């Protein structure tokens with residue numbers, strides 16, 4: 001093994017990536033603050049009648065050059081971000097694939113990876129370049145490919161810095177998974193899970209947190225993107241952690257009924273569809289054991305919590321940033337969805353919990369013992 | 370894998386989004402404005418990268434007297450230096466783009 005497993009920029013690449021994070025921070029905070037100010041103090045008062053909904057607000061904003069500047073910079077920062085991580089990936093990919101092979105073929109393997117040629121990848125993952133990642137999540141360019149996952153993982157730190165969450169003492173790479181585990185303890189203090197399922201586990205960084213939080217539990221991660229599942233396996237093995245990964249659709253898994261005590265996901269649902277939300281919640285109800293907890297985390301952009309101007313900039317993500325279900329997800333009542341899937345109204349929940357400056361939407365339910 | 374992609378999913382009716390590979394969408398009344406803005410951002414980025422590299426080069430030279438290209442290429446700043454550089458980066462972006470944002474936010 002030549003290199004450490006994972007995304008590893010050199011000096012110039014790291015500083016280009018840091019610049020893109022700073023640019024995103026400037027656009028997300030400074031420019032958006034000016035935009036909100038412009039909207040509240042100039043555009044609304046100059047309008048014939050105040051905008052009543054997102055579309056009316058968009059109609060006020062779209063012709064304004066400050067909104068056009070915000071759009072142009074946001075779009076360009078995404079181009080720059082993918083270019084910046086791709087440079088690192090291009091330089092290191094062959095070594096990284098080698099490392100993956102060595103890790104996955106090692107006799108010391110603690111966990112496993114299982115790929116399925118029968119899996120049918122659905123839209124939007126199949127059809128859309130989600131947040132405009134070139135080639136999307138699942139395409140492969142070589143055997144044992146992990147390229148899409150390497151690129152994705154290169155953006156995780158960058159996004160964290162762009163949200164103003166990095167640059168202090170660095171949060172650990174599995175901080176969100178740790179947070180989900182802590183919320184699981186808060187919502188089900190009596191539960192000592194023996195088996196945990198992480199749906200839409202992606203590159204697996206957060207999946208590691210569940211094994212750390214519940215060392216005696218069997219932990220499984222599933223995802224529809226093959227390069228991600230491979231990467232997750234390589235990452236877990238490189239950390240010496242026993243986790244099983246499988247290429248599977250969260251809405252149609254191959255597990256037996258009542259196989260898990262804790263089922264979690266992190267920012268998966270907003271990358272699905274209405275039909276898949278329904279299927280996945282039903283699958284959670286089927287897979288969870290009596291007494292078990294289903295706990296999903298996703299973005300907190302429900303319109304009743306967002307000022308109109310923020311609703312407009314969020315909806316821009318649908319049109320221009322490859323987030324087709326961003327607004328559709330935010331419009332759903334996830335407690336209702338849990339109840340429709342089988343959870344009792346008094347055990348189903350849709351809540352908000354904060355971690356530092358970040359707020360997340362949690363939803364799911366418990367099955368009676 | 371392409372044989373296993375379902376495009377006919379009943380729910381794949383999405384609001385129109387960017388075409389795969391599209392990097393060229395523009396937002397101003399005149400697309401030249403978008404392209405000039407993007408060129409400006411790229412130049413700013415490269416200036417920032419050059420400043421970081423120069424700072425690393427200086428640090429290593431002062432500390433070591435001479436350096437190898439490998440050490441320079443893999444040099445990563447410590448936390449305090451990273452924070453100082455981030456402050457400089459933010460200031461550079463403010464200096465280049467701030468006046469434009471401020472002007473556009475003003476009433477005509």
Ligand SMILES: C[S@@+](CC[C@H](N)C(=O)[O-])C[C@H]1O[C@@H](n2cnc3c(N)ncnc32)[C@H](O)[C@@H]1O
Pocket residue numbers: 125137199200201202203204205206222223224225228248249250251265266267268271272276
């Ligand atoms: C934004 S990523 C988050 C990954 C990971 N949970 C994390 O926090 O790093 C969302 C993931 O959900 C996966 N995904 C989307 N739809 C899925 C489905 N129906 N079944 C399983 N995974 C899915 C995507 O492939 C992607 O890896």
